[in-house]
Amino acid sequence: MTQIELTVNGEKRSDEVEPRLLLVHYLRELLGLRAANVGCDTTSCGACTVLLDGKSVKSCTVLAVQASGHEVTTAEGLAVGGELHPVQAAFRQQHGLQCGFCTPGMVMATVGLLAENPHPTEAEVREGLEGNLCRCTGYHNIVRAVLAAAQAQAGQVTGEQVTA
Amino acid sequence: MIPAKFDYVAAESAGHAIELLAEHGDDAKVLAGGHSLLPMMKLRLATPELLIDIGGLDELAGVSVDGPDLVVGATTRHADLAASELARAEAPLLAYAASQVGDPQIRHRGTIGGSLSHADPAADLPMALVALGGTVVVEGQAGTRTVGADDFFLGYFETVLAPDELVTAVRVPRRPGVPWGYQKFVRRANDWAIVGVAALDGRIALANMGPTPLRAAAAENALAAGASAADAAELAADGTSPGEDLHADREYRRHLARILTRRALEHETA
Incomplete structure (x- = not known):
């Protein structure tokens, strides 16, 4: 067993884990944070995407021990005081989800993308979400949601007024 | 899937x-x-007893210039290499290759030393290293040695690294303003190249046309002798031994190598 110290959604954690424990299983099974889904389990689909020090990563391909000393953010950590994060709000307003399985990963990938590129073009959004698959093929509304979130975060207009 | 214990x-x-x-x-x-x-360990294709984590070693990360070379630390992540102003100015082919690996999440984690040590012949950075004529800096208990790109890869997922050796850095010649071309054919998002081509200043490297990244020697010789890009590209698959899989048979890969080499040579950017 290995001792890990990390911050998850702003809360300091200290846990003993097996070195082979994957970050996604640490989050889901030890901490009960079940937003990150295990989809393909092969670093392809992105349903398990979380932020590690603010950067999007696939938590099925990160060991929990590799996250020691770092900050993890999951979809549960986005809303503040019951108010949806602008990316979450935009996904709701633009109907950027169908079955919802890919949604937590899409949302976290989007938060990471907009941190790196606050004003992406539509093409940059599509490339920026290359690591996230939607089996409902709901990509058009997802892209609209990301563009709406970018505009909302820029304070230009609210998400509801965007017609991308 | 859960790796075996280590x-x-x-x-x-x-x-x-x-x-x-x-x-x-x-x-x-x-x-x-x-x-x-980790994907290999999850499939139990690899079952090491000990993992030695160098991912947190700042001494091995970063991009710098040393005389005629751009030096990239082994644990430099693909996203950081792709975004490095220094790399984009001094070795734009290398920075671009890093930007073509997998997808954003993969580029946030994967490292250049890891990609080269893994030695997947379909991967971006091994091909880029060969095209640039770079060297791999290797440290072991016996000391430090540098290995040229053409000598580093031995076969599928096999390099000259001894069991006690570690890749610590990668050096590529600084080539600011030298035209380069990069072509990669994939069928799916975030996939490996079915065939890839990287070209720079008369050197042509191929991905997934054999057990290692290869030089397109016949095409390079034709270019050196004054052949046009189109004529040289016709020779791009000569001497290669591509494998077959569900994406492509051998002849299709040879066809792709010729087409992509022509595109790489005709659409070079500085």
């Missing part, structure tokens, strides 16, 4: 990692980003 040590320094490698040999594997190793 012990884990976060290395305190490159020297510490090399000591552990010397002690444990083939039973140990080096972990950096883990984006080649």
Whole structure:
């Protein structure tokens, strides 16, 4: 067993884990944070995407021990005081989800993308979400949601007024 | 999928990692980003007894200039290499290759040293290293050596690295303003190249046309003798031994090598 110290959604954690424990299983099974889904389990689909020090990563391909000393953010950590994060709000307003399985990963990938590129073009959004698959093929509304979130975060207009 | 059990040590320094490698040999594997190793461990294709984590070693990360070379630390993540102003100015082909690996999440974790050590012949950075004529800096208990790109890769997932050796850096010649071309054919998002081509200043490297990244020697010789890009590209598959899989048979890969080489040569950018 290995001792890990990390911050998850702003809360300091200290846990003993097996070195082979994957970050996604640490989050889901030890901490009960079940937003990150295990989809393909092969670093392809992105349903398990979380932020590690603010950067999007696939938590099925990160060991929990590799996250020691770092900050993890999951979809549960986005809303503040019951108010949806602008990316979450935009996904709701633009109907950027169908079955919802890919949604937590899409949302976290989007938060990471907009941190790196606050004003992406539509093409940059599509490339920026290359690591996230939607089996409902709901990509058009997802892209609209990301563009709406970018505009909302820029304070230009609210998400509801965007017609991308 | 869950990997088989292993012990884990976060290395305190490159020297510490090399000591552990010397002690444990083939039973140990080096972990950096883990984006080649962990998927293999989850499938139990790799079952190391010890993982030596060098991912947190700042001494091995970063992009710098040393005389005629751009030097990239082994644990430099693909996203950081792709975004490096220094790399984009001095070796734009290398920065672009890093931007073509996998997808954003993969580029946030994967490292150049890991990609080269893994030695997947379909991967971006091994091909880029060959096109640039770079060298790999390798450290072991016996000291430091540098290995040229053409000599580093031995076969599928096989390099000249001894069990106690660690890739610590990659050096490529600074080539600001020299035109280069890069072509990669994939069918799916975030996939490996079915065939890839990287070209720079008369050197042409191919991905997934054999067990290692290859030079398109016949095409290079034709270019040197004054052939047009289109005529040289016709020779791009000569001397290659591509494999077959569900994406492409051998003849289709040879066809792609010729087409992509022509595009790489005709659409070079500075």
